[in-house]
Amino acid sequence: MYTLSRRGFLAASAGAIAAAQMPRLAFAQTDSPVTLSAATRTLDINGRAATVFGLAGPGGQGLVLDPGQMFRVDLKNDLDVATIIHWHGQIPPNAQDGVPDMPMPLLAPGETRSYDFEARPGTHWMHSHVPIQEMQLLAAPLIVRTQEDLAADRQEVVMFLHDFSFKSPEEVLAEISGGYGAGHAAAAEASPRQGVPMEGLGGMPGMGHGGMGHGAMGGMAMGNMPGMGGMMDMGGMAMDLNDYNWDAYLANDRTLSDPEVVRVERGGRIRLRVINAAAATVFWIDTGAAEARLVAVDGHAVQPIAGSRFGLAMGQRLDIEIDLPNEGGAWPIIALREGARERTGLILATQGAEVQRLDAVAESEAPAFDTDLAQEARLVALNALPDRPVDRSQMLMLGGSMQPYLWTINGAVWGQHQPITARSGERVVLSFHNMSMMAHPMHLHGHVFQVVGLNGRRVAGALRDTVHVPPMSRVDVALDAGEAARWMLHCHHMPHLASGMMTEFAVNA
Numbered sequence: 001m002y003t004l005s006r007r008g009f010l011a012a013s014a015g016a017i018a019a020a021q022m023p024r025l026a027f028a029q030t031d032s033p034v035t036l037s038a039a040t041r042t043l044d045i046n047g048r049a050a051t052v053f054g055l056a057g058p059g060g061q062g063l064v065l066d067p068g069q070m071f072r073v074d075l076k077n078d079l080d081v082a083t084i085i086h087w088h089g090q091i092p093p094n095a096q097d098g099v100p101d102m103p104m105p106l107l108a109p110g111e112t113r114s115y116d117f118e119a120r121p122g123t124h125w126m127h128s129h130v131p132i133q134e135m136q137l138l139a140a141p142l143i144v145r146t147q148e149d150l151a152a153d154r155q156e157v158v159m160f161l162h163d164f165s166f167k168s169p170e171e172v173l174a175e176i177s178g179g180y181g182a183g184h185a186a187a188a189e190a191s192p193r194q195g196v197p198m199e200g201l202g203g204m205p206g207m208g209h210g211g212m213g214h215g216a217m218g219g220m221a222m223g224n225m226p227g228m229g230g231m232m233d234m235g236g237m238a239m240d241l242n243d244y245n246w247d248a249y250l251a252n253d254r255t256l257s258d259p260e261v262v263r264v265e266r267g268g269r270i271r272l273r274v275i276n277a278a279a280a281t282v283f284w285i286d287t288g289a290a291e292a293r294l295v296a297v298d299g300h301a302v303q304p305i306a307g308s309r310f311g312l313a314m315g316q317r318l319d320i321e322i323d324l325p326n327e328g329g330a331w332p333i334i335a336l337r338e339g340a341r342e343r344t345g346l347i348l349a350t351q352g353a354e355v356q357r358l359d360a361v362a363e364s365e366a367p368a369f370d371t372d373l374a375q376e377a378r379l380v381a382l383n384a385l386p387d388r389p390v391d392r393s394q395m396l397m398l399g400g401s402m403q404p405y406l407w408t409i410n411g412a413v414w415g416q417h418q419p420i421t422a423r424s425g426e427r428v429v430l431s432f433h434n435m436s437m438m439a440h441p442m443h444l445h446g447h448v449f450q451v452v453g454l455n456g457r458r459v460a461g462a463l464r465d466t467v468h469v470p471p472m473s474r475v476d477v478a479l480d481a482g483e484a485a486r487w488m489l490h491c492h493h494m495p496h497l498a499s500g501m502m503t504e505f506a507v508n509a
Contacts, residue, residue: 021028032280033073034072034342034355035057036056036073036105036126036129037075038065038075038076038083039079040078042249045164045166045248045251046255046257049261050164052137052138053079053133053136053137054138054140054273055085055126055138057066059459061253062140063140066146067145071092071116072114072115072435073114074114074115074116075112075249076111076112077110077112078110082109083107084098084106085126085129085138085424086127086129086445087115087126088124089120089126089298089313090117090120090230091447092115094487095431096115096116096117097445097487098129099129099488102488108142115230117143119479120299121145121146121299121475122277122296122298122319123143123273123296123298123299123319124144125139125141125277126142126293127139131169131494133411134171134277135169135279135494136169137164139277140160141158144159149271154268154277156270156271156273158252158272159169159251159252159272159273160252160253160273160406161251161274161281162249162277163278163279163280164249166247172244173498176432176493177405178242190341194263195435199337215489218273218440222305226428239368239371241282241368242280242338243402245280245340246280246342249281249342250344251335251345252346255360256345259345259346259347259358260347260502261330261349262347263349265324267326268498270321270322271317271319271326272333274318274320275317276314277314279493281338282311282312282337282439283311283336285311285312285320285335286308286334287322287331287333288308288334289331290322290324290348291323292306292321293321294307294319296465297319297463297464299319300357301381301435303380303382305378305379309474311338311369313466314441314466314492314493315443315466315492316441316464316466322348322454323477324348328350328449329350329383330350330355330429331348331349336366338369339367339368342361342362343360343361345447361372370492371470371473372470375456376461376462376467376468376475379461381450381461382463383463384450389427390428391426392429393431394428394429394430394431395433396409396420396432396503397411398434398435398436398491398501400438400467400501406500407440407491407493408458409499414490414498414500414501414502417503419506420489420503421505421506422508423484424482425480425481425505428478428481429453429474430444430479432467432474433473434473434474435472437471437472438471438496439442439468439469440468440496440501441492442489443465443491444465444466444479444505445481445488445489446482446485447465448461448479449465449479449482450464451467451475451477452477453476454473455474464477481507484508485507486506487505487507489502490503491505
């Protein structure tokens with residue numbers, strides 16, 4: 001159960017976590033190293049056993065650090081395949097960032113590697129940087145608490161979202177790419193490695209093919225593609241929201257047929273930490289009748305926004321505060337798949353409250369997420385980047401198509417990319433211009449950026465590490481270039497990443 005006791009924050013002990021059936025977030029209470037194990041585990045998915053991967057700490061899946069505590073972790077690979085873990089939202093030294101061969105190699109089965117860096121507070125997560133392994137649920141929450149968290153009289157609940165298929169990731173990717181006429185099934189061997197080995201990216205077909213345009217659709221109506229869900233029209237062009245229908249959608253490893261029920265106090269305050277760890281699914285978070293406000297995104301505080309529905313793309317996080325009424329009851333917190341009827345979630349319930357069964361399929365489709373960037377436009381950082389002149393601006397054209405299934409940055413896939421360059425200490429503006437008909441959650445390693453432009457309009461937006469760029473849209477972000485090193489910059493839609501939608505942000509001294 002990804003739940004931290006409300007009053008338990010006042011007692012610095014592992015007993016602060018409520019007992020539950022779900023594996024608990026592992027508290028690291030001292031500065032001695034904590035062991036995390038990449039290992040297999042078995043889930044019950046709607047009555048059917050599923051063997052998946054996971055990251056097991058001393059108390060179960062995930063890790064919680066206290067204020068000021070160093071990130072000291074011994075990562076052990078108990079899988080029978082090589083792996084590596086990226087600490088999403090953290091800014092470790094580049095050597096500890098967790099990307100295959102940039103610069104450290106994958107961990108061999110049985111190998112242990114140590115990590116030691118200053119942890120950044122907030123709601124973050126950790127996951128394999130091998131796409132097919134993240135699709136096998138090799139991921140877990142990484143929560144770094146603040147002094148305010150410790151002092152607050154509130155309960156903390158983590159909602160960790162996944163999409164899931166009983167088929168292997170290789171089968172899923174073959175269906176997505178081959179099913180849409182992709183003609184690049186044998187490309188891996190021809191790809192120049194340039195830092196990330198093909199096996200490190202899952203050996204997916206298509207890596208290394210270049211020469212695509214900036215997302216021209218070739219006159220195809222994507223709404224006619226087989227198996228597509230969540231279509232919407234953009235000025236006569238069909239935008240695709242989902243390119244695969246998964247077998248299940250999980251919240252804390254469970255479906256709505258057997259959801260997690262979190263015991264809460266009457267009149268209590270909840271801080272719900274939502275993490276979208278899905279491979280290829282954008283979710284809306286609906287708090288229903290519970291009064292809620294969005295207070296942070298990607299681990300960074302924003303001016304509170306009241307509401308009952310907020311969205312997040314793959315790799316993104318939301319912190320939502322919920323004030324429960326003084327009477328008892330049950331309050332479902334639902335994650336709705338955009339452009340579709342499938343949903344998952346958990347239930348907040350007082351002791352003795354009646355908990356009604358919820359259908360995993362809603363009566364109507366959820367809308368597309370933030371196609372007009374309206375949610376992003378409402379976000380204002382509480383701790384903005386300091387004002388300073390811009391030293392360098394870079395445009396990144398995001399493109400691709402379903403036939404062939406290739407997704408590109410500046411017209412190239414990984415292996416034929418041209419690095420985005422900067423010098424350490426420079427103020428850099430990156431402009432993501434999406435000329436494809438799918439949205440792309442763009443994630444930059446090793447940096448925090450601020451959203452400063454939306455479709456040409458200047459904003460003082462949120463601090464983030466992953467930004468959702470809708471079709472035919474432009475999002476500008478500002479950052480201060482950090483350690484001189486090669487940092488990954490990629491789409492966090494795993495099939496897009498597996499087909500090559502990655503470049504590097506090369507920082508020079």
